Amino acid sequence: MTAAVIVFPGSNCDRDLAVAFEGVTGKKPNMVWHAESELPAGTDLIGLPGGFSYGDYLRSGAMAAVSPVMKAVAAAAARGVPTIGICNGFQLLTEARLLPGALMRNAGLHFICRDAQLRVETSDSPFLRGYEEGERITIPVAHHDGNYQADAETLDRLEGEGRVAFRYVDNINGSARGIAGILSAQRNVLGMMPHPERAFERAHGNTDGRRLFEALVGQIA
Secondary structure (H helix, E strand, O other), X not given: OOEEEEEXXXXXXHHHHXXXXXXXXXXXXXXXXXXXXXXXXXXXXXXXXXXXXXHHOOOOOOOHHHOOHHHHXXXXXXXXXXXXXXXXXXXXHHHOOOOOOEEEOOOOOOOXXXXXXXXXXXXXXXXXXXXXXXXXXXXXEEEOOOEEEOOHHHHHHHHHOOOEEEEEOOOOOOXXXXXXXXXXXXXXXXXXXXXXXXXXXXXXXXXXXXXXXXXXXXXXX
């Protein structure tokens, strides 16, 4: 299995994501610089990591969304390649229009760094088949612009199509309808604000995030 972690200027969770990918695949992922125009041949899994791409200049993820590699990422996602964007990666997926909506400043205008309880809203995705619908899990968050917003029509569509992946039990940042993660229509693209790669080893306090990566690899293998 060949995984790729896309690295942008200002990424700071790329190594964490690479460790998680290697931990479940047994193989080091390719670290792909944003200026590349192609992904490595045979890429089975793509990760867009957290951080502050381009220093969050203009808007979080706005500049990274037009990096050369994103055309290849979009094409791979359209072919069905599982693609996960975490925190800044989620912001980037919305800016690149691979997912609808936008991530805004937290309702309290403060950076939030803490464990968050999430409710799993669906298991209908390769990413989510390690969870039970309705299950509560604990995943750390670390963000300033994590407040997911979309117009009412988009929110209704996401709800009606079962594309809300996670919801905050305690809506810590003011996200519309408490949304913490959403899926693409194909269900192979997942954007989530909490960091599953930081709940991967027992030393992290719990392994609720590890199940996401293990389930995904099980579907691909």
